[in-house]
Amino acid sequence: MHQTRTVSEYLTLLQAWVYEHFPTLCGDCCRLSASYVEDYPRALKWKPKRDKGLVLPFRKALDEIDVDEVCWTPYEDHRLKRPFEDVSLFRGWIRWGPKMYAHLPDRVLRQYGHVQTILGSPLEIVGQTTTPDEMDIMFTQYVVHVVDVGTVV
Template identity: 35%
Template structure:
């Protein structure tokens, strides 16, 4: 079993480790060992908004059904809790929500059991930057570019001055002495 120690590895170090995990390495049902003394309550499958004081958050068990022993299917879009009008009524009638969550599924026969089409959805929609376990040629994932240019005339001036200085001293981006200036240039 693989476990992560806080602060030891960075994201770039974790990527190859996570890519090499097999189905046997993943703990699909982390709470299963507790069933002997803490029985599963179907209220855990309530899908809706949870509220405490002024805080309202979505609770989406249909996104992790395997942890509850069910076959995972493509979940519905996330809830918009800002639009939730009567959370108390939804909570009182939680049985309807539970039926909606487990209705499309069945009990899992293996811990990694998923419905047809789920893994394609997972890699394309939920986690498009993960590398699928099959070793085909990597697929191109479109990455949106959000460069709207400088938002302030002062930043435009800073960028121009840095460009001018770097051209005058004839340095390359790989030059460690000027790394901070190139970083500032990219930020501006």
Template identity: 45%
Template structure:
């Protein structure tokens, strides 16, 4: 169950240029490291590199990879008005092919008939020996970033993407937001961390979440929440890669230098996004860079000092951040009085 108020409040704080949420104390974002711990998806490997396919090619692949007959394949691309399959259609096929129907019902029970998936993704399953060689985690993260970028457009009235990932990330990092009821069947040594909390109701309306975020300080944020889970999923240095990530022809910036506190480092003033992700790179160059991710990862010099409490920032960072951003979303008719953030007190003291 998606908490729509929570998602809307975070969408308002998303900045496409930095691929991060701007909060009263600085920036935070969903990182490749978060994806690895929350989903147990591989974050290293090849990008998903595909383009669009025609309806005729989609019909051919539906017949070839799903075992459908030509009439069914034609009917499916006609109903979806493109090279797509409905989840309900895939559900029926798998129910016919697999014996474990009960388990399948549990897995797909929340999917509606109208949701669709692009047929082009079948290409990644033609050789099952190669499936693990793709960076599915980077694809999931790039998809989330892309949809958050779209949601910030003035003419966009809804948000799509991997919202379950975003909501699970909020539950881990922000105390007092969303569900804190743990699933009794959760096993730290086996399950992805995203399965820990039950998705129950949180603060309610978007306004309540906006007010909560405006009053937020670092005492209610957990920058590095996966300590107990490290034995199950080890840290991978590819998380420190800085540059473009992509899936298909969609590319987004991934800039871990803007959220060093999430990696246990003292936050410094980051370099300009264009330095990390040059806008003139083509898709092939982006893929080549990620294949050599460690060559483009943050160096020890860029990572800087280790933080004692994971909340430290270098002198001048807060002033720089407030000069370049507008991290508050104050509502004109707030139902509750928001306390003045500590950062404002710091700025006033230094200006005096």
């Protein structure tokens, strides 16, 4: 958003996600780390440049990106070291302390190598009235709440 002046939260994770999913944007804003090996956390793969003048060109490049320039499965090489776990397909509320988040992996099935479908409202999927105790029980029984992934691409 043009009027936004600051961003908070864990920006290293956001940056690494952007570099992985939009590789054509990385030429001007980061470089690959020569010392990275797949045993390391994925965010260590990238060495961002520390140039504040990149914001406007970066925004322009992001606005003009084509769907074919998006990497939908960026972690395939990394899966040998960090295998995909079925719990990642859990659909429902998760919480960290007092904060609650709707986890909706069916909205990003393409990133998991499946056909993406059009979905309804997130509140229809996970409900609005789940209590923290119910959340904990649902997550411990995550197999019951795993997304039906359907067709593999």
